[in-house]
Amino acid sequence: xxxxxxxxxxxxxxxxxxxxxxxxxxxxxxxxxxxxxxxxxxxxxxxxxxxxxxxxxxxxxxxxxxxxxxxxxxxxxxxxxxxxxxxxxxxxxxxxxxxxxxxxxxxxxxxxxxxxxxxxxxxxxxxxxxxxxxxxxxxxxxxxxxxxxxxxxxxxxxxxxxxxxxxxxxxxxxxxxxxxxxxxxxxxxxxxxxxxxxxxxxxxxxxxxxxxxxxxxxxxxxxxxxxxxxxxxxxxxxxxxxxxxxxxxxxxxxxxxxxxxxxxxxxxxxxxxxxxxxxxxxxxxxxxxxxxxxxxxxxxxxxxxxxxxxxxxxxxxxxxxxxxxxxxxxxxxxxxxxxxxxxxxxxxxxxxxxxxxxxxxxxxxxxxxxxxxxxxxxxxxxxxxxxxxxxxxxxxx
Numbered sequence: 001x002x003x004x005x006x007x008x009x010x011x012x013x014x015x016x017x018x019x020x021x022x023x024x025x026x027x028x029x030x031x032x033x034x035x036x037x038x039x040x041x042x043x044x045x046x047x048x049x050x051x052x053x054x055x056x057x058x059x060x061x062x063x064x065x066x067x068x069x070x071x072x073x074x075x076x077x078x079x080x081x082x083x084x085x086x087x088x089x090x091x092x093x094x095x096x097x098x099x100x101x102x103x104x105x106x107x108x109x110x111x112x113x114x115x116x117x118x119x120x121x122x123x124x125x126x127x128x129x130x131x132x133x134x135x136x137x138x139x140x141x142x143x144x145x146x147x148x149x150x151x152x153x154x155x156x157x158x159x160x161x162x163x164x165x166x167x168x169x170x171x172x173x174x175x176x177x178x179x180x181x182x183x184x185x186x187x188x189x190x191x192x193x194x195x196x197x198x199x200x201x202x203x204x205x206x207x208x209x210x211x212x213x214x215x216x217x218x219x220x221x222x223x224x225x226x227x228x229x230x231x232x233x234x235x236x237x238x239x240x241x242x243x244x245x246x247x248x249x250x251x252x253x254x255x256x257x258x259x260x261x262x263x264x265x266x267x268x269x270x271x272x273x274x275x276x277x278x279x280x281x282x283x284x285x286x287x288x289x290x291x292x293x294x295x296x297x298x299x300x301x302x303x304x305x306x307x308x309x310x311x312x313x314x315x316x317x318x319x320x321x322x323x324x325x326x327x328x329x330x331x332x333x334x335x336x337x338x339x340x341x342x343x344x345x346x347x348x349x350x351x352x353x354x355x356x357x358x359x360x361x362x363x364x365x366x367x368x369x370x371x372x373x374x375x376x377x378x379x380x381x382x383x384x385x386x387x388x389x390x391x392x393x394x395x396x397x
Contacts, residue, residue: 002117003045004028007037007063008052008079020106024172026113034063041071048116050109053080068095075116079104101136107176108135114173127164128173134161135180142184148199151188152257158184159237166375196262206258208272212310215256216346222318225342227397229390230273232266232355237374238381245385249395266355267291267299275306276313282306307348318345326352331389338396351390354381 004026008014011030018028029044031037035058037051049067053060064076075097082101098112111132118128138157145151158181165177199205206214220226236257246252260269261278268279271289275282283290289302304322311320321344325331334341334349341347357367357380371377385391 001025001027002047002113004048004050004113005031005037005040005044005046006050007031007034007055007060008050009033009055010052017104017106017109021109021113024110034058034060034066037063038066041067041074046071046074048113049074049076051076051078053078053082064096077112077116098132105136105139107179108132110172111135111176114170118170128168131161131165131177135176138180139183142180142187145187145191148195148205148259151191154184154188155236155257159240162374163237163240163378166378192262199259206256208258208261208269209276209278211258211273212307213276213314215258217311217314217316220316220318220346222345225344226346227342227393228346228348229351229394230270230348231351231353231390232270233358234354237378238354241378241382242385245391246394267293270300270350271303271306274303274310276310277306303350320344320346320348322348322350324350324352325390326356328389331393335389335393335396338393342397349393353384353388353390357381357384 002025004021006014006018006028009032011032018030021028029040029046031040034051034055037049040046041049051060051063055063058066060078060080064078067074067076072095076095077098077100078096079100079102097116100108100112111128115128115132138154138161141150141154141157145154158177162177162181165173168174200207216228243252261272263269271282272278275286277285286302286306289306291297291299291301303324307320307322311317321341323330323334323341325334331351357371357377362368371380
């Protein structure tokens with residue numbers, strides 16, 4: 001078991017941190033002064049030392065100098081309220097391996113210990129080092145979010161680190177990033193509860209209702225063919241997995257996140273995308289198209305008609321074609337006639353495969369096992385895409 005010596009005159013304030021580390025398999029030995037810490041070092045084998053900078057009597061920096069005289073192979077982590085460059089430089093000059101600014105989070109301490117003790121075969125040390133440095137910064141971003149744009153940036157940041165750290169077998173590291181993501185999800189849910197109605201009334205709010213009007217139709221060129229691919233239930237982290245394959249054939253001019261309406265289920269959000277209307281407006285304007293939530297019939301049967309009506313409402317007159325692909329037979333047929341399919345100003349293709357996998361994760365035992373975690377789900381998405389007719393479509397278009 002790895003032994004941690006934690007030297008702090010206020011060590012009792014870190015009781016919950018110590019319990020957390022002990023649950024992670026560390027043995028934590030406490031010392032309330034530098035002098036007490038030195039005695040423990042003389043009588044025990046210690047793997048890592050955590051030490052507070054500001055202590056009465058023998059201060060942290062003085063204690064570190066004495067530790068270095070006899071135990072210069074034991075890594076030291078300084079904990080301090082001071083973040084000025086001079087203090088940090090002084091700590092580094094005293095052979096301090098790392099530096100944590102108070103107030104500290106238990107996960108910060110764990111990340112620091114993992115970085116110091118980790119083996120190369122477990123995780124790329126540089127990646128862990130970078131995440132450890134960014135951990136508190138990301139927490140601050142989460143706590144300071146005051147707009148949807150702030151939350152989008154946080155989500156992109158969390159997805160980036162989740163994917164970067166996904167190759168580690170260290171369950172503690174995975175737990176830390178997932179814990180940070182869960183924390184963000186909780187605060188984001190509270191933000192949406194308080195601000196959703198206000199955002200809907202905001203003209204700059206890009207949602208399922210106005211994404212075609214704001215981002216699709218303005219990019220239609222009457223002299224060229226545009227292929228619009230909508231992958232139902234496709235998440236941003238899944239997009240980042242296949243992005244590299246796309247950029248082998250294309251240059252990405254713009255990447256943006258839009259916000260689905262609530263509820264996010266296909267019946268509501270996808271019909272809103274093609275109609276440019278809210279679910280209540282669709283029900284009122286097209287009662288013959290509307291299917292109640294618990295009705296087992298097809299709830300997206302009239303998407304083509306809804307898209308045609310949206311084009312008419314906006315006064316847009318160009319040739320368009322709507323295609324829905326739900327199986328390999330449909331996709332192969334589409335690819336076979338690709339040249340003819342792309343003779344329109346706008347060809348809209350809806351792919352249902354990811355949505356089918358998403359639902360199967362809950363109901364089909366084999367899929368549950370194949371996509372038991374977000375990492376496995378992303379990898380399953382990548383494997384599907386690499387071998388899909390959709391990938392061929394994109395390369396040939």
